[in-house]
Amino acid sequence: xxxxxxxxxxxxxxxxxxxxxxxxxxENRIISVIDSTHANNMVLxxxxxxxxxxDSVWNAYTTKKGWESWATAMAEIDFKINGIIxxxxxxxxxxxxxxxxxxxxVNYIPKQMLTLQxxxxxxxxSFMKDDEKELFNMILFGSISxxxxxxxxxxxxxxxxxxxxxxxxxxxxxxxxxYRNLIAYLETGIPxxxx
Numbered sequence: 001x002x003x004x005x006x007x008x009x010x011x012x013x014x015x016x017x018x019x020x021x022x023x024x025x026x027e028n029r030i031i032s033v034i035d036s037t038h039a040n041n042m043v044l045x046x047x048x049x050x051x052x053x054x055d056s057v058w059n060a061y062t063t064k065k066g067w068e069s070w071a072t073a074m075a076e077i078d079f080k081i082n083g084i085i086x087x088x089x090x091x092x093x094x095x096x097x098x099x100x101x102x103x104x105x106v107n108y109i110p111k112q113m114l115t116l117q118x119x120x121x122x123x124x125x126s127f128m129k130d131d132e133k134e135l136f137n138m139i140l141f142g143s144i145s146x147x148x149x150x151x152x153x154x155x156x157x158x159x160x161x162x163x164x165x166x167x168x169x170x171x172x173x174x175x176x177x178x179y180r181n182l183i184a185y186l187e188t189g190i191p192x193x194x195x
Contacts, residue, residue, distance in 0.1 A: 029183060030176045034168055041134075042164060044155035044171060048179050052186045054141050054149045058111045060182060061139065069191040070182040072101075081107050085116070099123065106136065114139045127163050151179075 033045045050057060060066035067075035072087035076095045079085070083105040090099045101123070106115040116139070118124075120132040128135065134157040142150045155171060158164045184192040 032172045040160045042158040042160045047152040054143045057149045070185040
């Protein structure tokens, strides 16, 4: 009986520590989970809550000003179904050069859902080129209140194999940094791109 009680206490201890953590720092606001599917794929789910209305978050994802305030040094946006978002993280570059990232707007429901698909260029690992047509980013926007929005991003189509597993750590860290920039920009109004 004592052994069972000890095991329960040990198992519950992390929950007590988590429950006592009231840190509102943006470092701890992004939740990342990797899951797998029946098709032997991995899904990267990342979510966060930002203290602004949903319209503000939507505009950050769908406008040139929005992208350049939190995500990239420069952006060119043709936002529509089958539209394109071209970005460049290099502040000394230009749209269309080798460091341009092109995202296709696959579909969207205004202020609720956005699906993007990246063109795989030489800046991505070469093995991803074979999977390019299966890789998507679906972003869901939900109102918690008039001034609080929950964002859930799903990276879909990553293969559950030894090539992709190390890449997940890179995507988690890179995306989390971008989401911290987004939160800072939306909650302060001050552009937070650090390029």
